[in-house]
Amino acid sequence: MEAAASNQRRDWTSHPSLCQSCAATDRTAETETELRIGEIAITLPPQPDAGVYFIGTIHTPWRSRADCPKRGSINGPICSIALDELWRVALTGLADHRRLQVLYWMHDARRDLVLQTPYRTGTTTGTFALRSPVRPNPIASSIVDLVAVDDVTVQVRGLDCLDGTPLIDLKPDRTSEQE
C-alpha cells in the first residue's frame, strides 16, 4: 500500500512514529495485529487514491510512545523540523509568522480499525470519534509556536510526536496568516 521511499530519503521504517494521542491508544508495534475487546478491523481498499511526499523529519526529545506527552504545549521543549533540501526555497517568508500548523504522518499506525477500545478508557467507540493515530489516513495536525528558522531547520514549541516522525506540511496557522 505504501510506496517505497526513494534512496535519497531516510529509512522511515526504523523510526516508529505513532505520535499524537499515543498515550490514549498505547498500542505498540508488537500488538498491532491483535484486537482488543470490541475492536473491528475492515479490509482496506486495494489501492490508495493519492500519494503523499514526506518533505522532512521532525526531531523531538521523545524516543518511545510512552515518553510522548498526550498533547503538545507551547511551554514544552523546543523541537526541530528538518526540511528536505528540495523544499528549501519554500521556507521564504516563514519567519514572519508566529504560529504554524504542522502536519505529519504517523506511518507506523495500523489503518484498518473502524471501532477502537483505547487502553486508557476501555470504552469502545468509532475511529472518527477519536483522535487516535489509528485511522484510515494517519495524519496528525499540531499548532505550534515558531521559535526560529535556521537554514532548513525550523525550531518550534508545541509538538507531541516521536523523534523521527515524517513531516508532510508546514503552513501559517489560520490566526497567523497575513491579510
Next chain:
Amino acid sequence: MEAAASNQRRDWTSHPSLCQSCAATDRTAETETELRIGEIAITLPPQPDAGVYFIGTIHTPWRSRADCPKRGSINGPICSIALDELWRVALTGLADHRRLQVLYWMHDARRDLVLQTPYRTGTTTGTFALRSPVRPNPIASSIVDLVAVDDVTVQVRGLDCLDGTPLIDLKPDRTSEQE
C-alpha cells in the same frame, strides 16, 4: 503520481476541488501550467512515500473557486459530508462531539511550486508561508461545528471548500475530545 481511483469510487477528476484559500491563489485549471512573476516550480520526487484513501465526499454550495469563501464560518451554510459505506461503523460516537476537525484533499492543485505570487497580494513568498492549496501535499484542515449525523452523512457548519472535495479524515477537534 496519483493512484487511479477504484471503480467503486466517484470520478474525482470531474470535480475540481481547490478549496481553502482558493480566493488567495485564484489559480484556475486553465492557467495551472503557467507561472506568475517570481514563481518557481521544482521537479517533484519520482514517487510518493505513502498513500491516502479518499473516504468520502464533501458537498457544499460552492461550484467554482470564485464562489468559495476565503475562510469557513460557523455562521455559514450547512454542508454535508457523505462518508463512504466502508467506514460507516467508524462514525460510532461522533455525535457526542460538538466541534470536529475535517481534513480534505485539494486534488486539483499543482504541487510543485516553492515560491508563489498570489493574485490577491502580488507578493512573492514561500509555499510554507502561505495557506494556498498549491503545496507538496494538498491537504486542508477545517474546524467545523457538528450539526447532525444522519446515517453516513455528517452535517456541519464552517467549511469553505468546493462541492465534490474528497474527504480524508474526520476527528473531534482537540477542544472537543472527551477526557
